[in-house]
Amino acid sequence: MAVHAGRHLLGTDRGRIILHTSRDGLAAQAGHDLTIEVGRWSGELTLNDDLSPAGLAVQIDMNSLIVREGSGGLKPLTDRDRREIAVTARKTLGSDRHPEARFAAATFEPASDGGGVITGTLTLAGTDRPLRLQVTRTGPDRYHGTTSVVQSQYGIKPYRGFLGALRVSDGVGVDVDVDLSESAEATGAGDTA
Secondary structure, eight states, X not given: OOOOSEEEEEXXXXXXXXXXXXXXXXXXXXXXXXXXXXXXXXXXXXXXXXSOEEEEEEEEETTOXXXXXXXXXXXXXOHHHHHHHHHHHHHHHTTTTOOEEEEEEEEEEEOTTSOEEEEEEEEXXXXXXXXXXXXXXXXXXXXXXXXXXEGGGGTOOOOEEGGGTEEEOSEEEEEEEEEOOSOGGGGTTXXXX
């Protein structure tokens, strides 16, 4: 089914948001580079009649982070490690005070390959900062976006362990994948945060 004009509701049934952390410091070899998935999020993309984007708003439940993988480290991650890391991430992000992150698009710069750049505002930990998302078309009606979020720009102190010898790098990579192949009327089943 082809992408068409109108509203497209987004969520975990139509895409994924993945966070990538890396480690730093003298004890970096003891830690893991993490792949974390957002378990609950929702959004709405509006397309004009010419299929150009007219609006995009996304809400992310910061209490729904799921540690999927950990590479590197002295030993593989256990299920207990994954749970403890998720608890630590929620504390680091202050999700008790700011349980939701939001992105609101301001401008769309299309590219000839069907992708482009989306610029907008990310609200994270109660702080608004500009964010630029690079989008590529990965298949019929499928898109992949990438960006990086610098935690300290949002007042977040990246995790430190072993008296500061192990640190999570300030920059966190973000990958977003969405599938717009269903009609807007059929996409109403998206998860809500």
